[in-house]
Amino acid sequence: SQQGEEDPQALSIQEGENATMNCSYKTSINNLQWYRQNSGRGLVHLILIRSNEREKHSGRLRVTLDTSKKSSSLLITASRAADTASYFCATATNTGGFKTIFGAGTRLFVKA
Amino acid sequence: EAGVTQFPSHSVIEKGQTVTLRCDPISGHDNLYWxxxxxxxxxxxxxxxxxxxxxxxxxxxxxxxxxERTGGTYSTLKVQPAELEDSGVYFCASSQAINSPLHFGNGTRLTVT
Incomplete structure (x- = not known):
């Protein structure tokens, strides 16, 4: 069964606006990660937040984690056209063996 | 440092044929994922x-x-015989530790016709 589910599936914004993507998951986790994928390329790791952390920043990225609601959000501030990509959340879990589980992603399109 | 490399980048085969995908992880990464x-x-x-x-x-x-991952270096993923539903993009990733972020290859796009 799918562990992480991103919302929305697709998002279109103007350059300079903020983009918020959400992720919900089902089982307990060790950490949650966000990845970015440009078309035709592999996924690139953006940020990792541990299960005992609530918020983390990296440049224009801000990630929050609410383990009581089993949800996370990724905020990209002051978006740029180059931020256009698919964004995936991934949960690292020990349930049924250690593995990192991905969702279906959010497609972000930033219009110049 | 060289990244994760996958070969081929694209493969088109007919139903019933065999295909082998290869992944070379980052050197020193014990963990490899498909x-x-x-x-x-x-x-x-x-x-x-x-x-x-x-x-x-x-x-x-x-x-x-x-x-397979003989010798603990590169890995292969063989599909035999291939079915239509096997079509998709196959990604390989590696990591240094089990809890570390994953480093991905660019994937192999497999099309079974």
Missing amino acids: YRRVMGKEIKFLLHFVKESKQDESGMPNNRFLA
């Missing part, structure tokens, strides 16, 4: 190697899929 993405759906976990041992192969769809 994932598959079908038609814009979630990136589905297939299996996880620690060195040459299969740590978790719970995501392998069926016995038509065989993954």
Whole structure:
């Protein structure tokens, strides 16, 4: 069964606006990660937040984690056209063996 | 440092044929993972190697899929015989530690006709 589910599936914004993507998951986790994928390329790791952390920043990225609601959000501030990509959340879990589980992603399109 | 490399980048085969995908992880990364993405759906976990041992192969769809990592370096994923539903993008990733972020290759796009 799918562990992480991103919302929305697709998002279109103007350059300079903020983009918020959400992720919900089902089982307990060790950490949650966000990845970015440009078309035709592999996924690139953006940020990792541990299960005992609530918020983390990296440049224009801000990630929050609410383990009581089993949800996370990724905020990209002051978006740029180059931020256009698919964004995936991934949960690292020990349930049924250690593995990192991905969702279906959010497609972000930033219009110049 | 060289990244994760996958070969081929694209493969088009007919139903019933055999295809072997190869992944070269980042040197020194003991953990190697195979994932598959079908038609814009979630990136589905297939299996996880620690060195040459299969740590978790719970995501392998069926016995038509065989993954190996002889010597604990590169890995191969063989599909035999291929079916139409095997089409998708197969990603390989590696990591230094089991809890570390994953480094992905660019994937192999497999099309079974």
